[in-house]
Amino acid sequence: MTTSRILTERSQEELNKAIIQYLTNTLDDNQKPILKDLSNILHVEETDQIVANYLEKKWSTVIRLQKKIMDLENEVTSLRTIVDAQQQNSSTTNGIIRRDRINWLPVSSGNNFQTEPGQLILSVKLHPILPIIFSGISDGSIIIWKIVNDNISIPDKIIQAHARGVNKLAWSSEPVDFSSSSSAASDSKYYALASCSADLSIKIWNGSNYRHIRTLTGHEHTVSSIVFSPTNPVILYSVSRDNTLKVWNLIDGNCLKSIVGHSDWVRDIDVASINSTISLSNIKESNDVGLGDFVITCSNDQSIRLTHATTGTGLSMLIGHTHVIETVKFLPITSNFILDKYLKNHASEYPNIPQDILSNPVYTETLGFKYCISGGRDNLIKLFLIPPPTISDEGKTVTPTKYNGGMGWEIATIPGHVAWVKTLAVHPNGKFIFSGSEDKTIRVWDLNNLNIEGKIKCIKTLQGHEGFINTIDFAKYTLNKSEFPNFKNEEEFQIELLKQIEVNMKCLFISGGTDSTVNLWN
Numbered sequence: 094m095t096t097s098r099i100l101t102e103r104s105q106e107e108l109n110k111a112i113i114q115y116l117t118n119t120l121d122d123n124q125k126p127i128l129k130d131l132s133n134i135l136h137v138e139e140t141d142q143i144v145a146n147y148l149e150k151k152w153s154t155v156i157r158l159q160k161k162i163m164d165l166e167n168e169v170t171s172l173r174t175i176v177d178a179q180q181q182n183s184s185t186t187n188g189i190i191r192r193d194r195i196n197w198l199p200v201s202s203g204n205n206f207q208t209e210p211g212q213l214i215l216s217v218k219l220h221p222i223l224p225i226i227f228s229g230i231s232d233g234s235i236i237i238w239k240i241v242n243d244n245i246s247i248p249d250k251i252i253q254a255h256a257r258g259v260n261k262l263a264w265s266s267e268p269v270d271f272s273s274s275s276s277a278a279s280d281s282k283y284y285a286l287a288s289c290s291a292d293l294s295i296k297i298w299n300g301s302n303y304r305h306i307r308t309l310t311g312h313e314h315t316v317s318s319i320v321f322s323p324t325n326p327v328i329l330y331s332v333s334r335d336n337t338l339k340v341w342n343l344i345d346g347n348c349l350k351s352i353v354g355h356s357d358w359v360r361d362i363d364v365a366s367i368n369s370t371i372s373l374s375n376i377k378e379s380n381d382v383g384l385g386d387f388v389i390t391c392s393n394d395q396s397i398r399l400t401h402a403t404t405g406t407g408l409s410m411l412i413g414h415t416h417v418i419e420t421v422k423f424l425p426i427t428s429n430f431i432l433d434k435y436l437k438n439h440a441s442e443y444p445n446i447p448q449d450i451l452s453n454p455v456y457t458e459t460l461g462f463k464y465c466i467s468g469g470r471d472n473l474i475k476l477f478l479i480p481p482p483t484i485s486d487e488g489k490t491v492t493p494t495k496y497n498g499g500m501g502w503e504i505a506t507i508p509g510h511v512a513w514v515k516t517l518a519v520h521p522n523g524k525f526i527f528s529g530s531e532d533k534t535i536r537v538w539d540l541n542n543l544n545i546e547g548k549i550k551c552i553k554t555l556q557g558h559e560g561f562i563n564t565i566d567f568a569k570y571t572l573n574k575s576e577f578p579n580f581k582n583e584e585e586f587q588i589e590l591l592k593q594i595e596v597n598m599k600c601l602f603i604s605g606g607t608d609s610t611v612n613l614w615n
Contacts (some may be wrong), residue, residue: 101300102346106250111148144248158244195522195595198537199602199614202557204245206238206611213560214605216479218262219568220300221284223251226603228611229259229288229564237303240613249604250303255290263287264300264318264569265326271306273344285343287329289316295331297343309341311348318361321400330402332359332390337560340402352405355391358417364388364402365423367461384484384491389465397467397501401491406484409494411501416470420517424464426457427523427594428540430587432464432504435543436478446478446502455481464504466526468514474507474528474538476549507549509536518565521592521598525552529562535604560608568599 115499133136186607208214208230216229224240233255236248243474265285272281284300295309295316314334322328328349329341336359340350366386374462392398395418397411424432433451440448446536460481468474480496493499512531526538526549535555542550572593577586605611 106136106302107138107147113137115148124403144251147247157365162421190610193595194598194600195591196489196524197598197600197608198520198525198553199555201615202555202612203615204240205557206245206613208236208249208609208611212236212609213258213563213607214611215258215260215563216262216611217564217566217603217611218264218286219566219603219604220571220600221264221266226611226613227262227286228605229254229262231258233257233259233290233292235259235262235288235298248606250502251310252298252303254288254296254298255292259288259290260316261289261318263321263329265321266323267326269326269343271344285321286328287319287321289319293313295319295329295341297329307343307346309346309348311339311351312337315358317359320362320364320388322366323364324366324386327387328386330364330386330388331364332362334601336392338362338388338390338400338614339566344460350402350405352400354398354400355390355392355394355396359390359392360418361420362388362390363421363423363465365460365462367457367459370426370461378422384459384489385464389421389462389479390523391421391467391469393417395469396475397421397465399482399501401482404491405587406491407493408491409480409499409501411465411467411477411479411503412469413475413503413506414467414469414473418467418469419513419515420469420518421465421467422517423462424466425519425523426463427587427590428519429456429463429523430583431524431540431544432476432478436504438544439547443502443504445497450478450481450496453481455484459484466517466519468517470513472508472510472512472514472530474510474514474517474526475503476505476507476540478502478504498601505543505549507538509538509551510534512561515561515563516565518567518602521567521570521594527565527567527602529565529604531561533558533560533562533606534567535562555604555614557612557614558604558606558608558610560606560610562604562606565602565604568601570594570597572597 116128213231214228215231216435218227226238228236230236235252235254237250238245239249241392250532268282269285270282277462286298286300287295288294293312299306312333312335316331316333319329319331322352327343329343336353336355338352338359339348342349364386388400388402390398395414399408401408436443436451465477465479466474479501480494482493482494510530514528514530515528524541527535529535536551537553539552576593577589602614603611
């Protein structure tokens with residue numbers, strides 16, 4: 094059968110399955126041989142699974158979709174009228190629509206994607222480039238929704254992924270070339286989706302057709318979190334209740350390194366690299382630094398640890414929480430400008446921080462990180478300055494920091510939640526922090542208020558979940574170093590960086606929780 098030129102390969106595959114499913118339920122026994130021949134022509138195997146009554150449900154949405162298109166066209170016309178009116182009155186700052194897209198914030202819960210009762214949402218991720226939501230479920234499945242579907246009650250796909258709950262999902266930063274893998278297919282280069290579970294395994298999936306590629310085994314307890322290398326998409330990092338951090342090669346499935354630093358359950362991990370960071374220094378100097386990735390992890394032992402992923406060397410520790418630390422995130426370079434300004438203007442309040450450390454070039458020329466945030470079961474969010482590790486004169490060896498006895502500096506404690514802080518995300522502009530909690534709220538925090546009132550302020554509370562909030566995610570964006578002109582100073586670079594982010598960012602924010610709901614926020 095000739096492949097449709099209109100449908101994508103995966104859409105054609107789903108249509109073929111839906112046709113066979115429909116005919117299976119309508120043909121009588123005498124007509125069953127025809128069904129087998131048609132299955133062979135359409136390349137549909139008997140074991141292939143699809144949502145019940147898929148063809149009928151999709152067909153019935155066409156009329157509703159046409160009506161929705163008409164409604165959206167009318168809405169766009171109305172909004173354009175409002176925008177034109179605001180542009181004519183430039184003095185208006187509190188209008189209905191904000192013209193500065195870089196400061197976009199969600200206001201209310203829009204579309205709600207529901208799972209079955211008892212299917213708790215443990216992790217949500219947006220596709221790197223497409224408007225598709227992926228959710229890790231407590232029963233071990235991965236449920237996928239297309240945001241643009243008219244009938245959002247119908248998942249696009251349900252994958253029976255793990256024997257126990259899917260704790261985290263992660264996407265590769267760019268397409269992975271699996272051509273050298275033993276399991277390589279004709280379409281051997283695609284974004285890779287990784288899932289980790291309480292069943293002790295990590296699974297890798299083809300991001301185009303959602304087929305299983307391989308299973309990574311080696312952890313001896315629950316796998317808590319995973320993250321891809323930002324510079325090498327075949328490298329995956331994982332942390333576990335077995336107290337280890339592991340480094341994996343996706344092509345052959347081997348564990349390259351197992352690192353022990355924490356004394357208890359390692360809950361979360363984030364990764365940074367200078368080669369994936371756009372800064373004034375690495376725009377001027379395009380050479381590869383070659384130090385690899387740095388990872389930050391948090392644990393039940395109430396500590397945060399910075400590790401050089403390439404060598405497994407522990408570099409520094411951050412202490413301040415008084416309970417289990419659930420989540421930790423590096424802050425982007427756009428946050429550095431805000432926080433550096435605050436620390437320089439309040440030097441007397443932080444006598445233990447050497448003032449010259451803020452302008453230490455090792456941050457922007459070698460590391461790709463400077464600050465981090467964390468959230469824990471003490472209901473608090475904490476902001477830390479990470480001491481820079483020692484880099485050899487040749488620039489190839491990394492050893493523990495020489496500052497502050499190897500300890501980081503706590504810059505701020507952010508109270509406000511009345512239950513555990515489970516998840517954190519950073520706005521593309523680096524100014525706003527989003528936190529999800531077991532108090533059923535998502536709070537938005539303004540870092541720049543440090544430079545105004547001397548504290549980090551909650552500027553918005555999002556309420557829309559009826560259960561604990563386990564996971565939140567912002568749509569990713571990419572920047573191209575070649576698009577940046579030469580700059581005289583950091584201030585000019587900051588202005589241009591925010592302009593580029595504004596052009597490339599996607600105003601999509603999602604959350605999921607124990608109410609079996611994924612919210613897409615307006």
